Amino acid sequence: GQQVMQIPQYQHVQEGEDFTTYCNSSTTLSNIQWYKQRPGGHPVFLIQLVKSGEVKKQKRLTFQFGEAKKNSSLHITATQTTDVGTYFCAGSRAGNNRKLIWGLGTSLAVNP
Amino acid sequence: DAMVIQNPRYQVTQFGKPVTLSCSQTLNHNVMYWYQQKSSQAPKLLFHYYDKDFNNEADTPDNFQSRRPNTSFCFLDIRSPGLGDAAMYLCATSRDSYSGGYTFGSGTRLTVV
Secondary structure, three states: OOOOOEEOOOOOOOOOOOOOEEEEEEOOEEEEEEEEOOOOEEEEEEEEEEOOEEEEEEEOOEEEOOOOOEEEEEOOOOHHHHHHHHEOOOEEOOOEEEEEOOOOOOOEEEEO | OOOOOEEEEEEOOOOOOOEEEEEEEOOHHHHHHEEEOOOOOOOOOEEEEEOEEEEEEOOOOOHHHHHHHHOEEEEEEEOOHHHHHEEEEEEEEEEEOOOOOOEEEOOOEEEOO
């Protein structure tokens, strides 16, 4: 079936270091969404990418959607302890946003 | 503020005793979802409503049922909880079927004893 692979599964960084998580889909996606889930919390929507090659920034976070719309990445510059959590990508096929295909998530730990 | 509210935050139920989890939203979103999330896993979609149209996932056990009496409320009924049903249950909404992020509630953590 359709899958979204996400790597790495875990990442430990020192505060101030950069962090990147990658998602790859077995099929072309209509759009991809990114969520952050703090420990003990619920997923919080960060952003949606729709266009091929799209790049969006939110302060220290940079999101990219690949040209083939099969891969995506989230890059955090100069991590802070507030960045701790699990980052999920979730993609949808054309015309079916009601069926998100979730990556397994990347759990980020930041050492102060 | 517009939001998605889940009650209760924690629920303990006995093995085999029916339990109902509730979700309400003030966003007036058309679509409401129920997800199950176990520790260190991604959320797993159980079913969703588009307005009153119910959509069940193929691998959702019959033990799980849902009701959406109106736009604002949605319920998850677990008819005979087993130990394997212990999890975080997340309700989410989205405006429509084509785009836009989901808004999640804070979740209900279900313990089965």
